[in-house]
Amino acid sequence: MKENVIDVLLYLFENYIDTENSHQPDKDTLELELERVGFHELEINKALNWLDTMTVVAPQVDTSAVSIRVFNDNEIEKLDVQCRGYLLFLEQVGVLDVETREVVIERVLALESEEVDLEQLKWVVLMVLFYQPGREVAYAWMEDLVFEDMEAVVH
Incomplete structure (x- = not known):
């Protein structure tokens, strides 16, 4: 089951x-x-x-200043170093913006599982991008990343 x-x-x-x-x-x-x-x-x-609750609106974050995202204890417990690094990577390459990153983190915490692995995180990112207006290009890019990784595992 x-x-x-x-x-x-x-x-x-x-x-x-x-x-x-x-x-x-x-x-x-x-x-x-x-x-x-x-x-x-x-x-x-x-x-x-x-x-x-996927229609959660991204929180308004001041993006004019350079800042570093510090994860709290609950986030660290749920997202291991690999997942947190992947979120940073997605933000650096423009797949996620600051607001969408926060929605992804909120949605991961809402899963109520003890820990989310990298593969699961990728799917959450994909689902969040699908529901965020104006993020179609980022969604397509993330979709390619997810399905390329799946093909690599199959072959």
Whole structure:
């Protein structure tokens, strides 16, 4: 049985959110399908709530001054050094801006898992970019990064 909220989110993203199909099932139909493929009701509800709050608006951050992001203890506990470094990399290459980075961190903390690995972080970044208006180019770039990494693992 699949038990992780991020697994539910990935299933939804791959099968419904990022598709050309304009037909989206209603919530009840979606819940039944998720249960049918093996997800638990609690994890389904958490994932759907997580998506419902995806429209979180990025906090207003003063970007005129040069600053360094200091992670608090909860963030350090959830995001290891590799994940924090990857967020910095994405910001340096322009995939994430300061505001979107903060939304990603907020969404990672909302997952309620003990720790998020780099692969999971990449998917969260992809989902956040998908929902952020005006971030289509960054989304396409991140999508290439995620799927290139998946191809490298397969081959």
